[in-house]
Amino acid sequence: MIGLLADRRIGRALASSREQLTRFPFWVRVIVFLAIVGGVVLLNGDNYVTAVAVSVATYAMLGLGLNIVVGFAGLLDLGYAAFFAIGAYTSALLMTQAHWNFFATLPLAVLFTGTAGAILGYPTLRLRSDYLAIVTLGFGEMTRIAITNWDYAGGPNGVWNIPWPSAFGYEFNTQAAFLVVSLCLLAIAMIFAQNLDHSRLGRGWVAMREDEFAAEAVGVPTLRLKLLAYVMGGMWAGLAGAFFATRIGTIDPTSFTFQLSVLVLIVVVLGGTGSLPGVLLGALVVVALPEVLRQFATYRILIFAILLIGMMLLRPQGLWPRVRRKPKPFYGLRDDEARDVSEEILREHQLQVAARGRHLAKAGHPEVGQGEVLLKVRNLAQQFGGLRAVEDLSFEVLRGEIFSIIGPNGAGKTTVFNCITGVKKPRQGSIEFNGRSVVGLRPHVIVSRGIGRTFQGIRLFKLMAVFENVMAGLYPRHRAMTWQAMLHTPGERREEVQTLQESRRWLSFVGLEHAAGRLASELSYADQRRVEIARALASHPQLVLFDEPAAGMNPPEKAALVGTIRKIRDLGITVVLIDHDMSLVMRVSDRIAVLDQGRLIAMGKPDDIQQDPRVIAAYLGREEDELDLAEARGA
Amino acid sequence: MHAFLEYTVTGLTVGSFYALVALGYTIVYGIIRLINFAQGDLSMVGAFLGWTLLVPLGFEHLPIYLAVVAAFLIPMLGTAVINLGILQFAYKPLLRRSLLAILITALGMSLLLQNTVLLVYGPSIDAYPPNLVPATGFYVGPVHVTYVQTALVAVSLLLMGGLVLFVQGTTIGTAMRALAQDHDAARLMGIDVDAIIRVAFVLGAMLAAASGVMLGIYYIQIQFTFGFLLGLRAFTAAVLGGIGNIPGAMAGGFLIGLLEAYTTGYVSGKWEDVVVFAVLIGVLVVKPTGLFGERVAERM
Numbered sequence: 065m066i067g068l069l070a071d072r073r074i075g076r077a078l079a080s081s082r083e084q085l086t087r088f089p090f091w092v093r094v095i096v097f098l099a100i101v102g103g104v105v106l107l108n109g110d111n112y113v114t115a116v117a118v119s120v121a122t123y124a125m126l127g128l129g130l131n132i133v134v135g136f137a138g139l140l141d142l143g144y145a146a147f148f149a150i151g152a153y154t155s156a157l158l159m160t161q162a163h164w165n166f167f168a169t170l171p172l173a174v175l176f177t178g179t180a181g182a183i184l185g186y187p188t189l190r191l192r193s194d195y196l197a198i199v200t201l202g203f204g205e206m207t208r209i210a211i212t213n214w215d216y217a218g219g220p221n222g223v224w225n226i227p228w229p230s231a232f233g234y235e236f237n238t239q240a241a242f243l244v245v246s247l248c249l250l251a252i253a254m255i256f257a258q259n260l261d262h263s264r265l266g267r268g269w270v271a272m273r274e275d276e277f278a279a280e281a282v283g284v285p286t287l288r289l290k291l292l293a294y295v296m297g298g299m300w301a302g303l304a305g306a307f308f309a310t311r312i313g314t315i316d317p318t319s320f321t322f323q324l325s326v327l328v329l330i331v332v333v334l335g336g337t338g339s340l341p342g343v344l345l346g347a348l349v350v351v352a353l354p355e356v357l358r359q360f361a362t363y364r365i366l367i368f369a370i371l372l373i374g375m376m377l378l379r380p381q382g383l384w385p386r387v388r389r390k391p392k393p394f395y396g397l398r399d400d401e402a403r404d405v406s407e408e409i410l411r412e413h414q415l416q417v418a419a420r421g422r423h424l425a426k427a428g429h430p431e432v433g434q435g436e437v438l439l440k441v442r443n444l445a446q447q448f449g450g451l452r453a454v455e456d457l458s459f460e461v462l463r464g465e466i467f468s469i470i471g472p473n474g475a476g477k478t479t480v481f482n483c484i485t486g487v488k489k490p491r492q493g494s495i496e497f498n499g500r501s502v503v504g505l506r507p508h509v510i511v512s513r514g515i516g517r518t519f520q521g522i523r524l525f526k527l528m529a530v531f532e533n534v535m536a537g538l539y540p541r542h543r544a545m546t547w548q549a550m551l552h553t554p555g556e557r558r559e560e561v562q563t564l565q566e567s568r569r570w571l572s573f574v575g576l577e578h579a580a581g582r583l584a585s586e587l588s589y590a591d592q593r594r595v596e597i598a599r600a601l602a603s604h605p606q607l608v609l610f611d612e613p614a615a616g617m618n619p620p621e622k623a624a625l626v627g628t629i630r631k632i633r634d635l636g637i638t639v640v641l642i643d644h645d646m647s648l649v650m651r652v653s654d655r656i657a658v659l660d661q662g663r664l665i666a667m668g669k670p671d672d673i674q675q676d677p678r679v680i681a682a683y684l685g686r687e688e689d690e691l692d693l694a695e696a697r698g699a
Numbered sequence: 700m701h702a703f704l705e706y707t708v709t710g711l712t713v714g715s716f717y718a719l720v721a722l723g724y725t726i727v728y729g730i731i732r733l734i735n736f737a738q739g740d741l742s743m744v745g746a747f748l749g750w751t752l753l754v755p756l757g758f759e760h761l762p763i764y765l766a767v768v769a770a771f772l773i774p775m776l777g778t779a780v781i782n783l784g785i786l787q788f789a790y791k792p793l794l795r796r797s798l799l800a801i802l803i804t805a806l807g808m809s810l811l812l813q814n815t816v817l818l819v820y821g822p823s824i825d826a827y828p829p830n831l832v833p834a835t836g837f838y839v840g841p842v843h844v845t846y847v848q849t850a851l852v853a854v855s856l857l858l859m860g861g862l863v864l865f866v867q868g869t870t871i872g873t874a875m876r877a878l879a880q881d882h883d884a885a886r887l888m889g890i891d892v893d894a895i896i897r898v899a900f901v902l903g904a905m906l907a908a909a910s911g912v913m914l915g916i917y918y919i920q921i922q923f924t925f926g927f928l929l930g931l932r933a934f935t936a937a938v939l940g941g942i943g944n945i946p947g948a949m950a951g952g953f954l955i956g957l958l959e960a961y962t963t964g965y966v967s968g969k970w971e972d973v974v975v976f977a978v979l980i981g982v983l984v985v986k987p988t989g990l991f992g993e994r995v996a997e998r999m
Contacts, residue, residue, distance in 0.1 A: 134799070187984040193798070195983055197734060198938045201931070202976030209973050322927075326806050333803045362818065369810035372803065373789055380793060380800035 091255045098247045098254075106240055114239040116355055118311065121246035122304050124347035127331035128257045128340065129300025134329065135338035135386075136266060137293035138273025140197045143184075143204025144328050147177045147298040149320035151305025153211060156223040156315055166229035166310045173306040174299045181298030185291040204325050212317040222316025229310050242311050249307055253300055256550050258340055260296065263549035263556065264535075264542045264563070267528075269293060270338065271536040274525035281485060281519075283511035283540035283603050292546065334375060336382025345384050390581040393531045394568050397561070409569050413635050416541075416604040420514065424498070431498050431606075438463040438638050439484070439607060444493035446479050453479040455662040457493070461607070461640055466633050468641045468649045471659035472682065477642045478520055480659075481609050485517050486510045497607070512540040516605035518596040520612050520642075526585040530576065530595050533584050534567035537602035570598040574628060590621040597628065607638045614645045626652050650674070658682065704842040706964040707957065712848045712917065714956020715855035719910035720933030721940070721948040722862060723903030729879040729943035730899045731794060736805040737785065738907055739930015740812040741778050743923060745908025746915045747816055748774035750825050759828040766831065771854075771912055775905040781812075782904035783897060791893075809927070816923040824922045827915040851913045858909055859949055862902065866945060871898055879943060932959075935979050941989030950991060 105117045126148060133141045154176045155169040184203050188196055212220050228237045229245060236245055260266050268289050271279040280286045309315050327350055335346025353371070357364045375383075421431050432438055439461040446454045454476040461467045469477050482488040484495055486507040495502050502510050516537075525533050542563070544556040571577045574594040579587060584595060593613055600608050610629070614622050622645065629652050633639055643649050649656065650670045658666040658673060660682040666673055673679055720742055727735045749770045753759045758766045785808055793801040836845035866872035874895050877885040886892050914929070915921050936955040940947025955975055962971040982990060 140799070140802070187980065191983060191987055195938060195942075195987065197802075198934060199980055199983060202935070202979055205931070206973050206976050209969070213969050322931075330803060330806075333799050337797075337799060363814075365810060366814040366818065369807045369814060372807040373811065376800045376804045376807070377789065377792055380796045 090258050091251075094251050094254050094258070098251050102243055102247045105243060111239050114243050116352060118239060118242045118246050120347050120351045121243070121250045122308055122311075123328065123331055123351050124344050125246075125250055125253045125304035125307070126301055126328045127335070127343040127347050128253045129297045129304070130328050131332050131338065131340070131343050132257065132260065132269070132300065133293050133297035134332050135343075136261065136269035136273065137290060138193070138269075139290060139293060140193050141200045141294075141297065142197050142322070142325050142329065143200040143202070143207070144297070144301060145320040145322065145324040146184075146204040146207035147180060147301030148305040148308065148324065148328075149207055149211060149317070150180050150298075151177045151302030152309040152315050152320070153217055153223065153305075154302070155306035156226045156309040157217060159226055159310065160223055165231075166227070166306070167231060170303065170306055174302040177298040177302030177305070178295045179298075181294035181296070182291060184298075185294030189287050189290050201322065201325075204320075204322060208317050208320050211320075218316070220317060222314060222319075223309070224314050226309050226313050226315070228313075246307060246311075249303055253303060254340060257300070259550050259552040261340065263552075263560070264539055264544065265289070265292065265546065265549050267532055267536050268539055270528055270532075271525045271539075274527055275523050277487075278519065278523035278525070279536065280507045281487065281511070281517060281523075282537045282599055283508045284536065285506070285508045287506075330372065334372070334382060336385035339382065339384055339386035342382050342384040342386065346382070349383070388527060388529045388532065389583055390529055390531075393529060393581040394564065397565060397568065409573055410635055412566065412569070413604055413637075417606065417636065420604075429498065429500055432463055434464050435462055437461070438498065439640070440494075440496040441480070441484070442494045442496075444480065444483060444495065445491045446476075446483055446488060447491060452662050454483070454490075454659075457659070457662070457664050459657050459664060459667060461638060463606070463638050464633070464636065465654040466629065466639045466641065466652055468643065468653040468656045469659060470643070470646070470649055470656060474661070475659040476662040477659055478611055479662075481517060481611055481640075481642065484510075484609065485515060508540065511603055511605070514604075514606035515609065516600035516603055516607070517609040518593070518600050518611055518613060520615070522589070522592045522596060524584040524592055524595055524599070526583070528584060529581055530584055530587065531564070531567045531571060531580040533595055534570050534598045534602050535563050537599035538563050538566060540603050567598075567602065570602050571595075573601070573631070574598045575624070589616045590618070593617065593625075594628075597632075601632065601637070605637060607640065608632065610639065610641045610643075612643050613641070614643050614648050622648055701841050702964060703961075704840075706960040708842060708844055708848060710957035710960030711953060712852055712956070713959065714953035715852050716910045716914050716917075716929070716952075717933045717936045717955050718949045718952025719855055719858060719906045719913075720929060721936040721952045722859065722945065723907045724934050724937040725940075725942055725945060725948040726875075726899045727903045728937070730875060731790075731896055732798075733790065733801055734805065734934065735903065736802070736930065737782075737808040737812055738903065739928070739933060740809045740926035741782060741904050742907040742911035742914070742929055743921070743926030744781060744812055744816060744911070745774040745778045745904075746911030746921045746925075747820055747825070747923075748777050748908070749912035749915055750827055750921060753828055753831070754825070759831060763831070771909055774912055775908045778904040778908035778911075779901040782900045786897065786900045809930070813923050813926065820923065822923070824920045827919050827921065829919055831916060847917060851917055854909070854913065858906060862906070863945065865902075871895065875899060932975065935975060939979055939982055939989055941991045944989065944991050947989060947991035951989070954990075 105114055126144070129147070130141060130144050133139050133144075151173040154173040155166065158164040158169040158172060159166060184200065188199050191199060211217055217223060228235050230236065236242060268279065268284045271284055272286050272289055276286055308319075331346035331350050332343060333346075334349055335342030335344070354364055354368055357367055360367060424431055437460045441460070442458050444454055444457040445452070457476075457480065469480065471477055479488065483490045484502070486502065486505050486509070490503060497513060497515060500513075502513060505513070525536060528536070542559060544559050548556040568577060568580065571580050574597055576591060576594055576598065579591060584592065587595065593616070597610070597613065614625055617625060626648060629639055629641070641649065641653065653670055655668060656670055656673045657664055658676070658679050665678045665682055666676045668676070720738055723738045723741070724735065727733055727738070752773055753766065753770050758769055761769070789804050789808055790801060793804060832847045832850055834845065834847070836843055836848070838844070866875060874885065874890045875898065877888065877890060878892060878895050882892055914925070932955055933952065936951035937948045938951070939954060940949070940951030958975055958978060959971045962974040966974070
């Protein structure tokens, strides 16, 4: 009992000291931390220890870069050494052949490796992760062999006599001086990585890692983000490579083997994928442990391998995993939410919609007015193999209404949604939204045109916090550029705060503000559905598509859902709904379309649909649905 | 033309080794979606077990058929046991965890195998008995084909044929194919999923060990590091043919072998890996499921 109390007290003390710490911006904390580390190592004065510390810093830089690719974006990269090599050779050749200053070569090394990232990334964007493994591995080997056979760069002998770095007449030629340079570079690498992590890019990457399909469908441009991850990852390696070249003085192809790629991957995974402190810890273990084991000589790698396997068995999440749970996600946010949230949302929504309306009108695509045709589907057809999922389907959704699509299982309802949102390209037919065709557009583009959706089986980003899920849905609305995200500029910071604010509003709109800091996977089924709704609404769509939102909900939850759907309509958002719960559909819908075996068999007001003989015929013989219909009449 | 045929013979011989290891990758991947990075090293372990039998234990002095049969069978069994141990202790607890954790474990396993062999056999190069199979050969038209080449290709074709019969013709093989489609459905049908995974690991290890012994007989010299490069090329072969696809892995192995032999012959040995990977990347970009299409169900 006393132990428990003490634990709690310590926990509280830790939490409060954490809060104290977070008052300082991240870059201040990084600089202070690295200065302390550097100071301790330098005071120790042992050249060997200093040299090991420099290596740790180099590996940490590499790890931070690979962490962007593997940890954030979830793309397996087994050829990371190639980027390290390109950075090292760029810098080394510029210094030896063109006699550039080391610091002047850095931008070019980073530029070259970033470009290499784009070259590797572009053709591999659509590959699955297992294939990426072999392609990146191949890229690494090809780069190594190419430089081995490249005579200008010394072939297998490499580049010799690379000068020390110098600045303002001072030459950095001791281990201590290297440590200072490496810690400065590491500080830059850490600050940029942290800024990216806490920007829309970081969120987009993690969303993509958790569920690529859902990320694209809520407006994250996944292909562009993948490419960006490779470019960024390459840039970090360029920094590390350039430093490695000048520090060692002689580089040759044997420094850039597959083993190095694996070691850096181990740094990332050992520390905890996606976690920045984890990368530092991982680098420390990977570099320092073999040094500690040096006395065991030949057993060194063997012991290392055993420890690695043991580690994966006992703690597969890594030594210092990233915790995305946040007890107070909205801490420090302006507290204007005491007033009515719906009002706030309505105001914001109208602002957003008006802004988009002006934007579209300027581009020559005026929006349709209230009660006019918002979504127009003509002769839509889709088939899978021999199965005709949808055939010659035409319907129109008017702006401002709640429109339901019902039908027995396999009637083609979800297929219609997939065609509208660009997930599947229709075989035939046209889909017009606001008078413009959306056929053939990528899903994230369709989201930015103003269509949001939820999924039949819940597809939240499970390991992200609830508020982050909603923020990911706000992705299309960001205006900050990548460089702004990296530098964490005031404009970008303002936008982040706004995003956070809005995610809070949408969460309280669906009644989940209290759960905002928990992981999405920890919520109940019904609550997860509500988070999906908030995520779909976050981009301020004109039209939302809800795919079976009531599935798995109990009656009180369903009643609340009806209220939510009406509230959404009152915001001016048009709703298209698929559901099997007849009483819910009948209560909430303005008009209903009934599909059976891919064809439209009836359309009209709820009362007409219930009387329609074709609908009754389609539902007869399917007992449970018949019961549903009977129940709906009673309701 | 003459040179071309010579290269073809070399390519097919080497390709048959790659094909065997690639089959190991494909079978294991098809069932548990794990790229078993230790596959090439298992082959290396098999080669060393075979060498132990033939040279230090003197099996080379036995009648040739007996020696060869023992040098294949015992390493195959030994490696199978090792691979089962790896599965049980390292992979099994991680099967339901993250892909990355299990991949790192596989890489660690590869290191572990290499360094264990390094400890036991030392860093030096060991040599298989050079005259185990008569070094002479015969002519097919203008092309010289050695008995070793013929025998090795024949043995690997035999093993591949056996594998296909096993997978297509037996109940266990049917269960394996079912597992490749859907674990849960297979479990519901009463298939002992764990047992089938063990079968896949045993088969993968046996094929790898056989290729290791064949490599020893063909190249004579073996060293603890050769597993890495072999594994890399075999994995490339498996992906080229469409991972999870058994005929694809065989075709991929022979293709990689031929590609390598032609590159070495016509361009330079320095560029063989570059050409192999360039072709692989080209194929994947044009046809992301490999030349013959993968046979694993995509999990959404």
